[in-house]
Amino acid sequence: MDRRNWLRSSMVLALGARTAWGDTPPAAGPGIEVEETRIISYKAPLYHGWPTVAARANGELLLVFSGGRETHVCPFGRVELMRSQDGGKTWRWPQVIYDGPIDDRDAGVVETAKGTILITTFTSLAYEPVLKKAEAIAAGQPGAWDEKLLNEWRAVHNRISAEQRQAELGCWMLRSTDGGVNWSARYRVPVNSPHGPVSLTGGGLLYPGVALWEPDRKVGVCRSTDDGQSWEWLADIPTRPGDNHKEYHEMHAVEAANGTIVCHIRNHNKPNAGETLQSESTDGGKTWSVPRSIGVWGLPSHLLRLRDGRLLMSYGYRRAPFGNQVRVSEDHGKTWSAPATISGDGAGGDLGYPSTVERADGRLVTVWYERLKTAPEAQLRQAIWKFA
Template sequence: MDQKISRTNDGVWSRRECLKTIAAFSLGAMASSRGVLSGASTASIESTRVVSWKPPLYHGWPTLTRRKNGELLLAFSGGRESHICPFGRLELMRSKDNGASWGWPQVIHDCAIDDRDAGVLETPQGSILLTNFTSLRYADDYEAAMKIPAGQPKAWDAVKRAEWKAAHERLTADERQREVGTWMWRSTDGGVTWSARYQVPCNSPHGPVALASGRLLYIGAALWADDRVVGTWESTDDGVTWQLLSRFTPRPTDQTKNYHELHGVECVSGKIIAQIRNHNTQNAHETLQSESTDGGKTWSIPHSIGVWGLPSHLLRLKDGRLLMSYGYRRAPYGNQARMSQDEGATWSDPITISDDGIRSDLGYPSTVECDDGTLVTVWYEVMKGSDLAQLRQARWRLTV
């Protein structure tokens, strides 16, 4: 269990460290090369704690990355009142000690509507890219609430009505529509200064991925376009511009519009794995997978890997194995990981990162590997005693 929040001398929220060993996987044979591989593995959770500042605010949809100099960057949507609201903003925190402590969050952007999701990547050239998307989804809740007279059941109190009204009316209806988009920020000085935001053609929660060649791929969905492409966009100029490289072909039973929140990783061989949050009837709420052997120009038909949970973040470890981290939004609520030793052909049984969640408003875990082999995973979670989600971190190890 996490310790009650307290402040240490350096201003970092601290948590009691807990040690939890996850049972070894049983070894078994697989009938399909595209299923779950039963493999022996053991992981130990060394500590779990909340790392977000300002508990009276809601924090959501983080991405964690590790720079070449060892610094950890954690991007997220902060400043929020709830899962859906007009107050979201793009924030960034840094850790210079592998997540033992975190600095004060820097607000990168706060537009007049909702800034949601946050991806972060250090490119092979050393630039830092941040991504998010903006949304007017909160306006439906606002307009419905304004129709309920004060004092009636489910009516908002006067303070909330006034705050949402003031936030919503900062812009005209046309101006609000022009704020909706998928965005990127770029820094070439380690995040000291940032470019103005610029439109990019797609979004995925954890942002683009880098290839060994120096190319960048953004595997995602064109959220607000009339033609909702789900595919791969390429940048050959360090993230300044992006061009459509390929589209995913759905399974015959699927509609592409029900593919969401993709992420990818390059294997040692050069093969690229992409995983997809699936909302089609077949394999609903599972993670689907597709592969490319030509640098993202073409992709296999998405297929089930037998993993219920979403969305997924992919990481290649130093030893070449792949790790997928994903939210598990049914009891026991939490976050899980799986390993692949064969470049995504098969995946291990689940490794439990956390399983003490109180409801499904959690997840979007992402993981980095430190020099000593420690893994650090961060996700967001509504915890007991508050509806305001916090950023929660686990430090853990694979022992086999």
């Protein structure tokens, strides 16, 4: 099921946000001041989606995304990287890191304790039914594509054979040990999630996600003890009673100041449809609690531990007012505040996947993608903000 159908399902099934605290309402939302909101995409006619921003130890910001696209589902996606040396005030021209023969989607990025940069992506053939439908409509009929456009899709699609396209499906990682000047060849990893793996205290790496193209589509956590060169399956994340684990999607995790690892899960089961669920581990990711509702309608979530020890979750909000919200936890993820709005002027549900970094001056930079009222295709948008 592609994201458009996920979105329709969540709109139909969402029953409103339930709280995880019984009759006790969540803490008040954090006071924030959004200082600047702007588009940061270059080559605006292209569709740019599903970004991740990360801060390096030297202060440089890295931003990866699926670029070169024509629309939400198409065969043209590629992994691109932009850099900022001034905290997001300006961004350098995008660098194409990977462009495979089929669609390369969601890009995640993290810097390890050793300074290695890891970029993640996954490949998809979700565009194939779209192309087949377009080819089935005769020229001149309602819904027929322009011949030039149809030929471009065919040309990309037919670069490799049907068998080769199937072999291209996978979850991938690329690695750089020189600050992103040179990159390894892509290599397979067991899972995917939009924002990629996270670093743990002590230098290890944890990657919660979904084994997208495996027959049983496992949901769980992988671990790397060699700086991201190899990954091993560490643990399944349990399925909540009554849920189907195949309706868990797009996870992200963070290590809280007390050592608890908090993992957020995009949920499309009927109970709490369209909400973010949460699972925790207190033993370094070896075992996990049964996912629970935290009372947050919106997804997917990106998690960040702030320098003061609080946790910050950033997530897309795909109903009016369309935009992006953040919440904080002051008790290592046990409870979450009411929301604060980063943006609320979206044109519709084709937006979100926000991620956030904290600058040295205490300001925060949140980046997301959004199909704007004033642009034909989705662009990268950024907010610089601070706690009031």
